[in-house]
Amino acid sequence: MEKISSFQITGMTIAGFKSYQEPTSMAFGSPTAITGGNGRGKTSIADAIAFAVTGLPFFGERGIDRLHNETQPDVSITMRFVDETGCAHVLIRTRHKNRMTILYDGYEIRQMDLTDLFGEKDVFLSIFNPLYFIEELGDDGKNLLERHLPLIPHETVLAQLSNATRAALEGENILSPEIYLKKKREDIRDLEESIIYLRGQQDLAQSQGKDWSQTVEGLSARRDALSRTLEALEAKRFDGLDQEAMGQQLVELCARYDEAARDGFPLDAEILELERKLTARRAEQYQSPYAQSIAEANARLTELTARFNRDKQTFHACVPGVPCPTCRRLITEESLTEVRTALEKSSKEILAAGQEQRVQLNELMENDEKAKAVFVQFQADDVTKLESQLADLKAKKSEDSPADALKAQIQQLTADLEYGNLSEQEYAQMKECREELRECAADLKAAQAVADQKPDDFEQKIKSAQEKITALKKLISNVVIYVSKRAELTFSALKMNKVEISLYDIVKTTGERKDVFKFTYGGRRYDRLSLSEKIRAGMEVSELMKRLTGRNYPVFVDNMESVDDLANVRPTGQVIMAKCVSGTPLAVRPVKPIAEVEQQAA
Secondary structure (H helix, E strand, C coil): CCCCEEEEEEEEECEEEECCCCCCCEEEEEEEEECCCCCCCCHHHHHHHHHHHHHHCCCCCHHHHHHHCCCCCEEEEEEEEEEECCCEEEEEEECCCCCCEEEEEEEEEEEEHHHHHHHHHHHHHHHHHHHHHHHHHHHHHHHHHHCCCCCCCHHHHHHHHCCCHEEEEEEECCCCCCHHHHHHHHHHHHHHHHHHHHHHHHHHHHHHHHHHHHHHHHHHHHHHHHHHHHHHHHHCCCCCCHHHHHHHHHHHHHHHHHHHHCHHHHHHHHHHHHHHHHHHHHCCCCCCCCCCHHHHHHHHHHHHHHHHHHHHHHHHCCCCCCEEECCCCCCHHHHHHHHHHHHHHHHHHHHHHHHHHHHHHHHHHHHHHHHHHHHHHHHHHHHHHHHHHHHHHHHHHHHHHHHEEEEEHHHHHHHHHHHCCCHHHHHHHHHHHHHHHHHHHHHHHHHHHHCCCCCCCHHHHHHHHHHHHHHHHHHHHHHHHHHHHHHHHHHHCCCCCEEEEEEEEECCCCCCCCEEEEEEEEEEEHHHCCHHHHHHHHHHHHHHHHHHCCCCEEEEEEHHCCCCCCCCCCCCCEEEEEEECCCCCCEECCCCHHHHHHHHHH
């Protein structure tokens, strides 16, 4: 539905609403004066208008049951009004047996449709009720204003700055200055930390330069000592030995061994087969023929135990007033004994079944143990028999073939060719010395490379980081100027006669936005104003909300008897003024009929 930018109320009919029991009709003009003594229904008219549009009373309170007339349960509010084009409309809201119905020009609509027409409830009530925005919304009022404040274009802000500041900000993406400033300050912190790191690295490099020189000297001395030790061991290793003759002898022994081994191949095959059988028999595991039956018996026993425990808990929980676990009827004093007897019988049956299952499980486990013992005995007998057969074959092979003697000679000659004149301890020392020498040479090469490396120009890097910090601080200073100017332009939209509202302050030293919600009238805090001053201040806020939202709606000023005048504000739309006149009946008087106002405007 299209937005209604402006409207004026021409008349209303109220029934079943607060003090209005029977249908009561009234006409409105611009302005309209409502007079009458206390309790005559002046404020109820304001509640009725707000209720027709928003479904809530004048101050937006929840709980509409209190709006019903004490003797008439059905509520009916009919509001007649003309929009900005002069078209007449009728809005009817009724409530019958907790069912709310809304009719607009004869068509049933929903509350969300009214929101499309008149705006959200806080917008409508902030215009219609001068005290609503300040006294009811609180921080929500600040959020409401921020949503409707005009967005100041980036170019508009730049145009208000000096040439130098504009030039400094050229090309900078500062559409979100708060995020931008936060990022730049993080950049400064990173650069400051990098300077600290660079100074530490500079000190470390100077210290390490001396350390690496000492390391190179130490590694060189270690390398020379290892080289001397290794040369002495290698000289002793083959001193006086004919390696060529020993190698030739090894070749001959290997040929003789191959010939002897071929003669013993049949026995080798039998030995391998017996070893395979022996390994397989040793690896065999007992496979229980009773495993499945034991598992099933255990499962049945577990189930019976769980059922027994449930029945036991149910038995103790059976008291008068709770549902019977079987038939779900409430247990009484008379039926309690019957229920518990049934549960005891069930528990005994389950217990007997469980005991029987336990006996069966024990029998299965006993049979399983016997079968396992038989398997183990047979396995041991088979292993002993195979081991005896294997020992006999190996003895026969040793008697028939000289291969083992040749093998021993080959092993000894191979060891002589490897160790030479060195003992096992000296041979191990030679190998260890050779490995240490290799590692020492690698370490020396790496240490020499570091010692010869030209150190980084830390001073230049530190100077570069400092220059970047200076440039960032200058940029932040210009962005702070930008933010302050944008805030100034934004707040200009909140300019009123005597009322001042601040949603946030800009910290001039940092450019950060500090959330506030300050409201003053003539320089005085709102909570220290008199009722008349609060009403005059609220009228200015109502006009502000009209200007920000583009909606010119009626304003209802209650308690006009306490207000001398509204000279501080010039209302732009329909004003309905309610004034208490002691002892007089309710009177709704159009000061100027709507048609007359429209003719004058034309």
